[in-house]
Amino acid sequence: MKIRIIGFVILPVLMMSLSGCGTDEKFLAVDKKGKTVVDRFGQLQVNGTKLCTEAGKPIQLRGMSSHGLQWAGKYANEDVIGWLRDDWNIQVWRAAMYLTQGGYIENPVIKEKVINSIEAAIKLGIYVIVDWHVLSDKNPQVYQTKAIEFFTDIAQKYGSYPNIIYEICNEPNGKDVTWAGQIKPYAEAVIGAIRSVDPDNLIIVGTPNWSQDVDVAALDPIKGEKNIMYTLHFYAGTHGEELRKKAEKALDLGLPIFVTEWGTSDASGGGGVYLDKSKIWLSFLKKHQISWVNWSVTNKGEESGVLVYNADREGKGHWKETDLSESGRFIRQVLRNEIRIP
Numbered sequence: 001m002k003i004r005i006i007g008f009v010i011l012p013v014l015m016m017s018l019s020g021c022g023t024d025e026k027f028l029a030v031d032k033k034g035k036t037v038v039d040r041f042g043q044l045q046v047n048g049t050k051l052c053t054e055a056g057k058p059i060q061l062r063g064m065s066s067h068g069l070q071w072a073g074k075y076a077n078e079d080v081i082g083w084l085r086d087d088w089n090i091q092v093w094r095a096a097m098y099l100t101q102g103g104y105i106e107n108p109v110i111k112e113k114v115i116n117s118i119e120a121a122i123k124l125g126i127y128v129i130v131d132w133h134v135l136s137d138k139n140p141q142v143y144q145t146k147a148i149e150f151f152t153d154i155a156q157k158y159g160s161y162p163n164i165i166y167e168i169c170n171e172p173n174g175k176d177v178t179w180a181g182q183i184k185p186y187a188e189a190v191i192g193a194i195r196s197v198d199p200d201n202l203i204i205v206g207t208p209n210w211s212q213d214v215d216v217a218a219l220d221p222i223k224g225e226k227n228i229m230y231t232l233h234f235y236a237g238t239h240g241e242e243l244r245k246k247a248e249k250a251l252d253l254g255l256p257i258f259v260t261e262w263g264t265s266d267a268s269g270g271g272g273v274y275l276d277k278s279k280i281w282l283s284f285l286k287k288h289q290i291s292w293v294n295w296s297v298t299n300k301g302e303e304s305g306v307l308v309y310n311a312d313r314e315g316k317g318h319w320k321e322t323d324l325s326e327s328g329r330f331i332r333q334v335l336r337n338e339i340r341i342p
């Protein structure tokens with residue numbers, strides 16, 4: 001009797017959990033019936049601090065970010081994004097469109113890389129974050145007119161698809177760039193423009209100090225709009241307990257948070273890799289059901305990048321183990337539910 005119980009009950013359960021088959025289906029990009037994450041979750045909505053499915057069930061989405069599309073745009077195609085969906089189990093892809101440093105303001109054709117990302121994501125049934133990557137330009141108001149024009153166009157073309165997530169300012173920064181003074185007024189203007197075309201897709205707002213001061217936004221959130229979330233960014237080698245405290249404070253105040261970018265390295269994108277510190281963060285995100293996107297898909301050779309230097313130079317996907325960096329191997333295993341995050 002005892003042996004039968006072990007053989008028929010315990011062993012299959014053990015095997016399932018080891019192979020990942022026992023994984024909660026809500027963490028799968030495509031489930032066993034072949035339904036994609038967008039098929040299953042549909043139109044996303046925000047309830048309180050939680051990101052929820054169309055049916056109102058709280059979820060945690062996980063995925064990968066491109067590196068700056070002016071440099072790593074070769075990965076913004078269906079081959080690579082499809083590989084990331086099928087082999088890495090990503091549920092969301094982020095198209096990081098820089099404004100300066102060779103980005104959209106200087107080189108508007110970069111927008112095509114965003115369009116390619118969106119079209120691939122729609123075909124593949126995953127979510128796609130359209131990231132207006134404010135960075136060295138610091139103050140989002142500098143290119144506010146361009147942002148409104150850009151997001152209005154994206155919303156007109158794709159706003160009817162539930163796949164689209166708008167991220168309207170990656171990382172505002174600089175001590176003169178404050179929530180009340182620049183970021184919130186910018187966000188209200190851009191949200192207004194998007195909402196006049198697209199009434200319901202998720203909009204994610206950057207926060208002061210490279211999207212770290214979520215606590216400041218939480219004291220004065222945007223009012224009268226639905227399906228708005230706020231960005232928290234961290235790099236495991238640089239940011240730890242202090243930043244998690246800020247996030248907890250913001251959550252306590254009712255702020256819905258989406259980590260649209262985090263890295264296993266230090267804040268420069270290099271250094272490390274800090275896998276133990278990353279695990280503490282991943283555990284925190286899991287506990288609070290905070291969605292996350294990892295920085296980034298690049299073969300530049302920096303530690304946060306998932307490819308080793310010069311791997312996949314043409315952007316074809318189908319990566320071998322030897323194409324992956326230490327961070328790449330780790331993130332892939334986490335996404336595939338092969339590393340247990342407590």
Ligand code: DCB
Binds near residue numbers: 068135269
């Ligand atoms: C953010 C940016 C992202 C940047 C990464 C890593 O910046 F959103 O664009 O990516 O975090 O720094 C890096 C790339 C490099 C590239 C560089 C400049 O990985 O290959 O050369 O952008 O384009 C942060 C995040 C946090 C902090 C500072 C920055 N911080 N920053 O806490 O001080 O100055 O870029």
